[in-house]
Amino acid sequence: MTQNPGYSLPVERVNELSREQFRKDYLAHSRPVVVTGGVREWPALKRWELETLTERLQDRTVEIASTAKGIFSYDLESPRAKYEYMAFSDAAALVAQGQRDAQYYIMQLSIEHYFSELRDDILRLDLLSGEACSPHFWLGGADLVTPLHWDNLHNLYGQVRGRKRFTLFAPAEHDNLYPYPATALYGHMSYANPEASEQWPKLRDAERFECILAPGDLLFLPAFWWHHVRSLELAISVNFWWVPGLSGCFVPAFLRTLRMAYRRERLTGLGAPVSTFPGGPIGAARSALRNGQTSFAMLFAASALEKTIRARCYAVGIDDWEDATPRPIEVLDAELAACGAYPPDLDRARLGSWTHAINRVVDGDSETALSVAEATTIVDEIRMFVTDMH
Ligand SMILES: O=C(O)CCC(=O)C(=O)O
Structure with a gap:
């Protein structure tokens, strides 16, 4: 992996954030922030080992994505990711071990829909007030990559196990980020790989923000911000999306x-x-x-x-x-x-x-x-x- 980040700034970090401050200083300006330890009180941090989750969820059918190179594109037409359904215990085993020719990722499954019994392991975030949003579950092995893209939703992303590195670019950097054509169905994706800036020279003109989320950390990722995510080890995360006002x-x-x-x-x-x-x-x-x-x-x-x-x-x-x-x-x-x-x-x-x-x-x-x-x-x-x- 080549690291050639152009210029890179850390995502702002705070140890505490009241709802009022969040709304005034970050949400209102669509500015990202990491709250260190922002979800450390979630029971999930103590309860979610792969083994205990497997015992609890056993035969529950889940959707799992796989790719040969560990790059999980949102472009469903791309040949890179394949989706299939299987029992949680089989999926968890694949995530933990991988296979010689494939890596596996349980991505953004609705907790309400797939595993309602895990609901109590996640506490409602104080930063949210009236927003309609529900938690989503992520479980994947080390070195999985979600390539550069943006979403039209605000996102509070909590890390439960393992670490993930997020590379972010503001929406205004659009022209430096090799976006798919605006007419493409997946027009929210980029062709560029921020971990290989030498192949994408305009990336070096873009200001990037980086953070590593450790267990217990919470990231506010504003809608329309470009993001690229790499898991640094086996990782479990839970995020909440909501429509921006x-x-x-x-x-x-x-x-x-x-x-x-x-x-x-x-x-x-x-x-x-x-x-x-x-x-x-x-x-x-x-x-x-x-x-x-x-x-x-x-x-x-x-x-x-x-x-x-x-x-x-x-x-x-x-x-x-x-x-x-x-x-x-x-x-x-x-x-x-x-x-x-x-x-x-x-x-x-x-x-x-x-x-x-x-x-x-x-x-x-x-x-x-x-x-x-x-x-x-x-x-x-x-x-x-x-x-x-x-
Ligand atoms: O955790 C990941 O792999 C990707 C997260 C992401 O793209 C998102 O929450 O919008």
């Missing part, structure tokens, strides 16, 4: 990446890439509403807002905001207003109420989530706003 999306550096995400059929389950929907993001929002998918509808509506406001920015001579530092919506809103990017008669209170509603629904707070009828009203208002602004 609008404040996590409606920031310039993410939106370029988000636009690519809209082209992916899998993101929506709408049956076709969103780019093919008549009416662009608003058309996609309406289709999502017909399926009752209010959170996707809100994200597409947010994208329509962004597209329009960006066009206004260019119109008034602001052309650098795509690469600006991610910042909360209120800050961005004030900046855009100050530079005249909005039409003078824009009802900014109304704009604020849409973003508030969008945040409520995408934050997944089920008690206050929008009904489809309310979401439809908002999408219609945004459609009118977008049309008027052009």
Whole structure:
């Protein structure tokens, strides 16, 4: 393995983090952070040895991925990873020993779905509040690699056994990271290997952040951040994903990446890439509403807002905001207003109420989530706003 990291910074580390600090200093800015010992109280840290898990789970059917070279691509069309179902005890034996011609990885299985009896070994994270998210389970041998990609979800990733090295790049580094074409179904992946920068020279221009997660550590990996992960020994992890609120999306550096995400059929389950929907993001929002998918509808509506406001920015001579530092919506809103990017008669209170509603629904707070009828009203208002602004 060649280490040629260009320039590399450690991911910020803290020993303690209150929910308020997390939201204010990291979540609002989509900035990664490791909380050392952040999950050390989880009973899983004491209970999850491979042998004890095997005793508890025995014949439970699990999905397991295998590859010849230990590189686990998310591109299911890639010949590199094969998926099969087998009893947990057989899967655990394969993970522990590997085979001469294959390595095995149990990846991101829903704990609720596959092993509900393990639920009590994981404590709810204090950093989460209303977010709708459930834990996912990872078990793999040493030296397995998840190649460079991003997800459209925020992620709190807890390490239970073994260590993993995470290499992260901010969304704004996109152009240096050899992404798959935006039109590819797996447009969230990169061709590049950050462990072989000499083969991917632009990687050396990208600022990378690295951390090693040890048992008990917790990483906040913001949505749209590129990540490459290597296990340093047999490793067990549990992570929580959730849909970012609008404040996590409606920031310039993410939106370029988000636009690519809209082209992916899998993101929506709408049956076709969103780019093919008549009416662009608003058309996609309406289709999502017909399926009752209010959170996707809100994200597409947010994208329509962004597209329009960006066009206004260019119109008034602001052309650098795509690469600006991610910042909360209120800050961005004030900046855009100050530079005249909005039409003078824009009802900014109304704009604020849409973003508030969008945040409520995408934050997944089920008690206050929008009904489809309310979401439809908002999408219609945004459609009118977008049309008027052009
Ligand atoms: O742990 C891994 O191998 C990959 C983790 C990952 O890609 C994620 O949590 O999004």
